[in-house]
Amino acid sequence: MRIGILTGGGDCPGLNAVIRAAVRKGTEVHGHGFVGYRDGWRGPLEGLTRPLGVPEVRGILPRGGTILGSSRTNPLKVDGGVERITAQLAHDGVDALIAIGGEDTLGVATELAARGLTVVGVPKTIDNDLGATDYTFGFDTAVTIATEAIDRLHTTAESHHRALVVEVMGRHAGWIALHAGLAGGANVILIPERPFDLDEVCRYVERRFELEYAPIVVVAEGAVPVAGQAAVQADAALDAFGHVRLGGIGAFLEREIEARTGKEARATVLGHVQRGGTPTAYDRVLATRFGLHAVDAVHEGATGVMVALQGTSIVRVPLEEATRELKTVPLERYLEAEVFFG
Numbered sequence: 171m172r173i174g175i176l177t178g179g180g181d182c183p184g185l186n187a188v189i190r191a192a193v194r195k196g197t198e199v200h201g202h203g204f205v206g207y208r209d210g211w212r213g214p215l216e217g218l219t220r221p222l223g224v225p226e227v228r229g230i231l232p233r234g235g236t237i238l239g240s241s242r243t244n245p246l247k248v249d250g251g252v253e254r255i256t257a258q259l260a261h262d263g264v265d266a267l268i269a270i271g272g273e274d275t276l277g278v279a280t281e282l283a284a285r286g287l288t289v290v291g292v293p294k295t296i297d298n299d300l301g302a303t304d305y306t307f308g309f310d311t312a313v314t315i316a317t318e319a320i321d322r323l324h325t326t327a328e329s330h331h332r333a334l335v336v337e338v339m340g341r342h343a344g345w346i347a348l349h350a351g352l353a354g355g356a357n358v359i360l361i362p363e364r365p366f367d368l369d370e371v372c373r374y375v376e377r378r379f380e381l382e383y384a385p386i387v388v389v390a391e392g393a394v395p396v397a398g399q400a401a402v403q404a405d406a407a408l409d410a411f412g413h414v415r416l417g418g419i420g421a422f423l424e425r426e427i428e429a430r431t432g433k434e435a436r437a438t439v440l441g442h443v444q445r446g447g448t449p450t451a452y453d454r455v456l457a458t459r460f461g462l463h464a465v466d467a468v469h470e471g472a473t474g475v476m477v478a479l480q481g482t483s484i485v486r487v488p489l490e491e492a493t494r495e496l497k498t499v500p501l502e503r504y505l506e507a508e509v510f511f512g
Contacts, residue, residue: 171202173468174264175222177236178210178243178275182294183449184307184457185236188270190227191461197224200469205262210241210271211278214255215248219262231454234447246278252285259287266468270294272306273493276476280489283474290467291476291489292460296445299343302492303478307457312339312444313349319440320354320386327384333375333427333435337420339444340390343498346444351388352507358385359507360423362392363499371423372430374512379433387427389419459484 173196177185189206196202206222207213220226220238230237245251259267266288269279272295283289293300296312316338327334336356338346344361351359358374360366371387378385420437427435449457456479463477463484475486 171200171265171469172205172263173202173465174205174207174214174259174262174267175238176207176210176213176267176269176271177238177240177294178269178271178278179240179294180272180296180445181235181240182296182308182445183234183311183447184453185238185270185294186227186230186233187449187454187457188292188294188307188461188464189222189237190230191458192268192465193222193227194224195462196465196469200465202465202469205264206238207267209239210243210275211245211255212241212243213238214258214267215243215245215251217258217261231458232448234445234449242274244274244278246281252282255282256285256287266290266473268292268464268468272297272300273496276300276489277493280474280493283489288468288471288473289489290464290472291492292464293476293478293492296346297340297343298345299496299498300492301495301497302476302487304481305456305479307453307460308445308449309345310452310456311447311450312346313353314450315444315447316346316350316388316440317353319438319443320350320356320388323438324355324384324386327386330434331379331384333379333385333387333431333433335387335389335420335423335427335435335437337389337391337437337439339440341392342496344390344393344504345499347388347390347393348499348503348507352510354386354388355510356386356388358387358511359504360387360389360393360419361499361504362390362394364501364504365394365396367396368426368430372427375427375433376431377512379431387423389423391419393419
Protein backbone atom coordinates (compact mmCIF):
# COMPACT_ATOMS: atom_id res chain seq x y z
CA MET A 171 0.00 0.00 0.00
CA ARG A 172 1.12 3.56 -0.72
CA ILE A 173 0.03 6.16 1.84
CA GLY A 174 0.02 9.93 1.48
CA ILE A 175 0.53 12.27 4.45
CA LEU A 176 -0.24 15.99 4.64
CA THR A 177 -0.27 18.66 7.35
CA GLY A 178 -2.76 21.51 7.05
CA GLY A 179 -3.63 24.74 8.84
CA GLY A 180 -1.38 26.47 11.34
CA ASP A 181 1.95 24.90 12.21
CA CYS A 182 2.03 23.11 15.54
CA PRO A 183 4.68 21.53 17.78
CA GLY A 184 4.49 17.77 17.36
CA LEU A 185 3.60 17.55 13.67
CA ASN A 186 6.96 16.05 12.80
CA ALA A 187 6.57 13.46 15.56
CA VAL A 188 3.32 12.25 13.94
CA ILE A 189 4.95 12.04 10.53
CA ARG A 190 7.97 10.18 11.91
CA ALA A 191 5.88 7.63 13.83
CA ALA A 192 3.53 6.91 10.93
CA VAL A 193 6.38 6.45 8.46
CA ARG A 194 8.53 4.36 10.79
CA LYS A 195 5.77 1.93 11.74
CA GLY A 196 4.13 1.94 8.34
CA THR A 197 7.41 1.10 6.63
CA GLU A 198 9.16 -1.15 9.13
CA VAL A 199 6.16 -3.02 10.58
CA HIS A 200 3.51 -3.00 7.85
CA GLY A 201 5.72 -2.74 4.76
CA HIS A 202 3.91 0.26 3.22
CA GLY A 203 5.37 3.08 1.17
CA PHE A 204 4.76 6.80 1.72
CA VAL A 205 4.61 10.07 -0.17
CA GLY A 206 4.54 13.45 1.49
CA TYR A 207 2.17 16.11 0.15
CA ARG A 208 3.53 19.60 0.60
CA ASP A 209 1.73 22.64 1.95
CA GLY A 210 -1.51 21.12 3.18
CA TRP A 211 -4.32 20.48 0.70
CA ARG A 212 -2.38 22.43 -1.92
CA GLY A 213 -0.16 19.37 -2.28
CA PRO A 214 -2.71 16.91 -3.67
CA LEU A 215 -4.41 19.73 -5.57
CA GLU A 216 -1.29 20.73 -7.47
CA GLY A 217 0.79 17.57 -7.30
CA LEU A 218 3.34 18.97 -4.85
CA THR A 219 5.10 15.98 -3.32
CA ARG A 220 8.33 15.04 -1.61
CA PRO A 221 9.90 11.69 -0.72
CA LEU A 222 8.86 10.38 2.67
CA GLY A 223 10.76 7.34 3.86
CA VAL A 224 12.69 6.37 6.96
CA PRO A 225 15.79 8.41 5.97
CA GLU A 226 13.63 11.54 5.55
CA VAL A 227 12.14 11.29 9.05
CA ARG A 228 15.34 10.67 10.98
CA GLY A 229 16.09 13.39 13.52
CA ILE A 230 12.79 15.26 13.16
CA LEU A 231 11.19 14.21 16.49
CA PRO A 232 12.28 17.34 18.45
CA ARG A 233 11.78 19.78 15.58
CA GLY A 234 8.90 22.23 15.60
CA GLY A 235 6.85 23.09 12.54
CA THR A 236 6.37 20.52 9.79
CA ILE A 237 8.82 19.16 7.24
CA LEU A 238 5.91 18.92 4.79
CA GLY A 239 4.94 22.59 5.03
CA SER A 240 1.39 23.80 5.53
CA SER A 241 -1.25 26.16 4.16
CA ARG A 242 -4.88 27.08 4.63
CA THR A 243 -5.87 25.94 1.13
CA ASN A 244 -9.50 24.80 0.99
CA PRO A 245 -10.08 22.42 -1.94
CA LEU A 246 -13.84 22.55 -1.36
CA LYS A 247 -13.73 26.20 -2.50
CA VAL A 248 -11.78 25.33 -5.66
CA ASP A 249 -13.69 24.41 -8.82
CA GLY A 250 -13.32 20.68 -9.27
CA GLY A 251 -11.11 20.50 -6.19
CA VAL A 252 -12.25 17.08 -5.00
CA GLU A 253 -11.96 15.63 -8.50
CA ARG A 254 -8.46 17.05 -8.86
CA ILE A 255 -7.38 15.50 -5.57
CA THR A 256 -8.87 12.14 -6.52
CA ALA A 257 -7.09 12.21 -9.86
CA GLN A 258 -3.78 13.25 -8.29
CA LEU A 259 -3.88 10.48 -5.69
CA ALA A 260 -4.57 7.95 -8.45
CA HIS A 261 -1.72 9.40 -10.53
CA ASP A 262 0.65 9.06 -7.55
CA GLY A 263 -0.51 5.53 -6.81
CA VAL A 264 -1.73 6.59 -3.36
CA ASP A 265 -4.27 4.24 -1.78
CA ALA A 266 -4.97 6.14 1.43
CA LEU A 267 -4.34 9.54 2.98
CA ILE A 268 -3.43 10.56 6.54
CA ALA A 269 -4.54 14.17 7.09
CA ILE A 270 -3.05 15.90 10.14
CA GLY A 271 -4.85 19.10 11.06
CA GLY A 272 -7.49 20.97 12.97
CA GLU A 273 -11.14 21.76 12.39
CA ASP A 274 -10.71 23.02 8.82
CA THR A 275 -8.26 20.39 7.58
CA LEU A 276 -10.31 17.57 9.08
CA GLY A 277 -13.51 19.11 7.74
CA VAL A 278 -12.12 18.65 4.24
CA ALA A 279 -11.00 15.12 5.16
CA THR A 280 -14.55 14.34 6.30
CA GLU A 281 -15.95 15.45 2.96
CA LEU A 282 -13.36 13.47 0.98
CA ALA A 283 -14.06 10.33 3.01
CA ALA A 284 -17.79 10.76 2.36
CA ARG A 285 -17.00 10.80 -1.36
CA GLY A 286 -15.20 7.49 -1.23
CA LEU A 287 -11.56 8.31 -0.56
CA THR A 288 -9.73 6.41 2.16
CA VAL A 289 -8.83 9.07 4.72
CA VAL A 290 -7.72 8.89 8.37
CA GLY A 291 -7.44 12.06 10.43
CA VAL A 292 -5.04 13.09 13.19
CA PRO A 293 -6.16 15.96 15.48
CA LYS A 294 -3.80 18.94 15.61
CA THR A 295 -4.41 22.31 17.21
CA ILE A 296 -2.73 24.27 19.97
CA ASP A 297 -6.21 25.58 20.89
CA ASN A 298 -7.36 22.13 22.11
CA ASP A 299 -10.80 22.84 20.67
CA LEU A 300 -11.45 19.70 18.61
CA GLY A 301 -14.29 17.51 19.78
CA ALA A 302 -14.03 13.77 20.51
CA THR A 303 -10.46 13.97 21.88
CA ASP A 304 -9.48 14.95 25.41
CA TYR A 305 -6.31 16.71 24.26
CA THR A 306 -4.61 17.63 21.01
CA PHE A 307 -0.85 17.70 20.64
CA GLY A 308 0.63 21.19 20.54
CA PHE A 309 -1.63 22.40 23.33
CA ASP A 310 0.77 21.44 26.13
CA THR A 311 3.65 23.22 24.36
CA ALA A 312 1.59 26.38 23.86
CA VAL A 313 0.50 26.41 27.50
CA THR A 314 4.08 25.83 28.68
CA ILE A 315 5.39 28.72 26.57
CA ALA A 316 2.60 31.03 27.75
CA THR A 317 3.16 30.04 31.39
CA GLU A 318 6.89 30.75 31.14
CA ALA A 319 6.10 34.17 29.69
CA ILE A 320 3.66 34.94 32.51
CA ASP A 321 6.25 33.88 35.10
CA ARG A 322 8.74 36.34 33.61
CA LEU A 323 6.18 39.13 33.34
CA HIS A 324 5.31 38.88 37.03
CA THR A 325 8.76 40.16 37.97
CA THR A 326 8.79 43.12 35.61
CA ALA A 327 5.21 44.03 36.53
CA GLU A 328 6.09 44.13 40.22
CA SER A 329 9.34 46.05 39.61
CA HIS A 330 7.50 48.83 37.75
CA HIS A 331 4.13 48.65 39.58
CA ARG A 332 2.30 48.07 36.30
CA ALA A 333 -0.66 46.01 35.21
CA LEU A 334 0.44 43.61 32.49
CA VAL A 335 -1.97 42.18 29.95
CA VAL A 336 -0.91 38.94 28.23
CA GLU A 337 -2.78 38.12 25.02
CA VAL A 338 -2.67 34.45 24.04
CA MET A 339 -4.18 32.49 21.16
CA GLY A 340 -7.76 31.24 21.29
CA ARG A 341 -10.23 32.37 18.66
CA HIS A 342 -13.36 30.67 19.96
CA ALA A 343 -12.04 28.58 22.86
CA GLY A 344 -10.12 29.78 25.89
CA TRP A 345 -8.23 26.62 26.84
CA ILE A 346 -4.76 28.17 26.52
CA ALA A 347 -5.75 31.25 28.51
CA LEU A 348 -7.42 29.12 31.20
CA HIS A 349 -4.53 26.68 31.67
CA ALA A 350 -1.70 29.20 31.31
CA GLY A 351 -3.50 31.69 33.53
CA LEU A 352 -4.01 29.11 36.27
CA ALA A 353 -0.47 27.77 36.01
CA GLY A 354 1.03 31.26 35.90
CA GLY A 355 -0.96 32.71 38.78
CA ALA A 356 -2.84 35.30 36.72
CA ASN A 357 -5.17 37.64 38.59
CA VAL A 358 -7.76 37.76 35.81
CA ILE A 359 -8.42 35.30 32.96
CA LEU A 360 -10.66 36.33 30.07
CA ILE A 361 -11.95 33.81 27.52
CA PRO A 362 -14.22 33.91 24.44
CA GLU A 363 -16.84 31.70 26.08
CA ARG A 364 -17.68 34.32 28.70
CA PRO A 365 -17.93 38.04 27.78
CA PHE A 366 -16.24 40.15 30.42
CA ASP A 367 -17.29 43.26 32.31
CA LEU A 368 -14.60 45.95 32.02
CA ASP A 369 -15.58 47.51 35.33
CA GLU A 370 -15.17 44.16 37.04
CA VAL A 371 -11.78 43.60 35.43
CA CYS A 372 -10.64 47.01 36.64
CA ARG A 373 -11.85 46.23 40.16
CA TYR A 374 -9.70 43.11 40.16
CA VAL A 375 -6.75 45.19 38.98
CA GLU A 376 -7.25 47.84 41.65
CA ARG A 377 -7.66 45.23 44.38
CA ARG A 378 -4.34 43.70 43.38
CA PHE A 379 -2.59 47.06 43.56
CA GLU A 380 -4.12 47.67 47.00
CA LEU A 381 -2.34 44.52 48.18
CA GLU A 382 0.90 46.00 46.81
CA TYR A 383 1.20 43.43 44.05
CA ALA A 384 1.12 44.00 40.31
CA PRO A 385 -1.79 42.37 38.43
CA ILE A 386 -1.45 40.04 35.45
CA VAL A 387 -4.43 39.80 33.09
CA VAL A 388 -4.42 36.84 30.68
CA VAL A 389 -6.80 37.21 27.75
CA ALA A 390 -7.57 34.96 24.79
CA GLU A 391 -7.50 36.75 21.43
CA GLY A 392 -11.20 36.04 20.88
CA ALA A 393 -12.43 37.39 24.22
CA VAL A 394 -14.95 40.24 24.05
CA PRO A 395 -16.43 42.70 26.53
CA VAL A 396 -20.09 42.41 27.46
CA ALA A 397 -22.25 43.68 24.58
CA GLY A 398 -19.05 44.39 22.63
CA GLN A 399 -17.24 43.11 19.60
CA ALA A 400 -13.98 41.21 19.21
CA ALA A 401 -10.96 43.38 18.51
CA VAL A 402 -10.51 42.49 14.85
CA GLN A 403 -7.59 43.89 12.91
CA ALA A 404 -8.83 46.65 10.61
CA ASP A 405 -7.10 45.30 7.52
CA ALA A 406 -8.01 41.69 8.17
CA ALA A 407 -9.23 39.62 5.22
CA LEU A 408 -10.99 36.26 5.38
CA ASP A 409 -8.89 33.16 4.83
CA ALA A 410 -9.96 30.27 2.58
CA PHE A 411 -12.11 28.84 5.39
CA GLY A 412 -13.85 32.16 6.13
CA HIS A 413 -11.96 33.03 9.32
CA VAL A 414 -11.23 36.64 10.26
CA ARG A 415 -7.80 37.29 11.72
CA LEU A 416 -8.28 38.40 15.31
CA GLY A 417 -6.04 40.65 17.32
CA GLY A 418 -5.99 43.81 19.38
CA ILE A 419 -7.88 42.77 22.51
CA GLY A 420 -4.69 43.08 24.59
CA ALA A 421 -4.05 46.65 23.43
CA PHE A 422 -7.73 47.46 24.01
CA LEU A 423 -7.51 46.26 27.60
CA GLU A 424 -4.26 48.16 28.15
CA ARG A 425 -5.95 51.43 27.16
CA GLU A 426 -9.10 50.77 29.16
CA ILE A 427 -7.29 49.73 32.34
CA GLU A 428 -5.12 52.85 32.26
CA ALA A 429 -8.09 55.12 31.58
CA ARG A 430 -10.35 53.58 34.23
CA THR A 431 -7.82 52.97 37.05
CA GLY A 432 -5.14 55.58 36.44
CA LYS A 433 -2.54 52.83 36.74
CA GLU A 434 0.11 52.18 34.11
CA ALA A 435 -0.62 49.14 31.95
CA ARG A 436 1.30 47.31 29.23
CA ALA A 437 0.14 44.62 26.83
CA THR A 438 2.22 41.71 25.55
CA VAL A 439 0.98 39.65 22.59
CA LEU A 440 2.59 36.21 22.51
CA GLY A 441 1.26 35.42 19.03
CA HIS A 442 3.04 32.77 16.98
CA VAL A 443 5.68 32.22 19.65
CA GLN A 444 3.13 29.89 21.26
CA ARG A 445 3.16 27.43 18.39
CA GLY A 446 6.79 27.64 17.35
CA GLY A 447 9.85 25.73 18.43
CA THR A 448 10.48 22.44 20.15
CA PRO A 449 7.47 20.44 21.40
CA THR A 450 7.29 19.42 25.05
CA ALA A 451 7.89 15.81 26.05
CA TYR A 452 4.14 15.33 26.55
CA ASP A 453 3.38 16.55 23.03
CA ARG A 454 6.13 14.41 21.51
CA VAL A 455 4.70 11.30 23.14
CA LEU A 456 1.06 12.11 22.29
CA ALA A 457 1.91 12.97 18.68
CA THR A 458 3.96 9.79 18.34
CA ARG A 459 1.08 7.67 19.63
CA PHE A 460 -1.31 9.39 17.22
CA GLY A 461 1.01 8.62 14.31
CA LEU A 462 1.36 4.97 15.29
CA HIS A 463 -2.39 4.47 15.63
CA ALA A 464 -3.19 6.42 12.46
CA VAL A 465 -1.06 4.14 10.30
CA ASP A 466 -2.58 1.11 12.02
CA ALA A 467 -6.04 2.41 11.09
CA VAL A 468 -5.01 2.78 7.46
CA HIS A 469 -3.41 -0.68 7.45
CA GLU A 470 -6.64 -2.20 8.78
CA GLY A 471 -8.72 -0.51 6.08
CA ALA A 472 -10.41 2.11 8.25
CA THR A 473 -11.61 5.33 6.64
CA GLY A 474 -13.55 8.40 7.74
CA VAL A 475 -12.11 8.11 11.23
CA MET A 476 -9.83 10.18 13.45
CA VAL A 477 -7.50 8.87 16.12
CA ALA A 478 -8.30 10.47 19.47
CA LEU A 479 -7.13 10.52 23.08
CA GLN A 480 -9.79 9.44 25.54
CA GLY A 481 -8.47 9.02 29.05
CA THR A 482 -5.06 7.45 28.43
CA SER A 483 -6.15 5.38 25.44
CA ILE A 484 -5.94 6.17 21.73
CA VAL A 485 -9.25 5.30 20.07
CA ARG A 486 -10.88 5.81 16.68
CA VAL A 487 -13.85 8.12 16.32
CA PRO A 488 -15.83 9.19 13.24
CA LEU A 489 -14.40 12.28 11.59
CA GLU A 490 -17.89 13.77 11.65
CA GLU A 491 -17.95 13.53 15.43
CA ALA A 492 -14.60 15.25 15.73
CA THR A 493 -15.59 18.22 13.58
CA ARG A 494 -19.28 18.56 14.46
CA GLU A 495 -18.73 21.29 17.06
CA LEU A 496 -15.87 23.02 18.81
CA LYS A 497 -14.88 21.90 22.29
CA THR A 498 -15.12 25.05 24.40
CA VAL A 499 -14.35 25.77 28.05
CA PRO A 500 -17.34 24.75 30.21
CA LEU A 501 -18.59 27.18 32.82
CA GLU A 502 -17.57 24.98 35.75
CA ARG A 503 -13.94 25.02 34.61
CA TYR A 504 -13.96 28.81 34.43
CA LEU A 505 -15.52 29.07 37.87
CA GLU A 506 -12.61 27.05 39.26
CA ALA A 507 -10.21 29.70 37.99
CA GLU A 508 -12.39 32.59 39.18
CA VAL A 509 -11.52 31.74 42.79
CA PHE A 510 -8.07 33.26 42.20
CA PHE A 511 -9.15 36.50 40.51
CA GLY A 512 -8.20 39.79 42.11
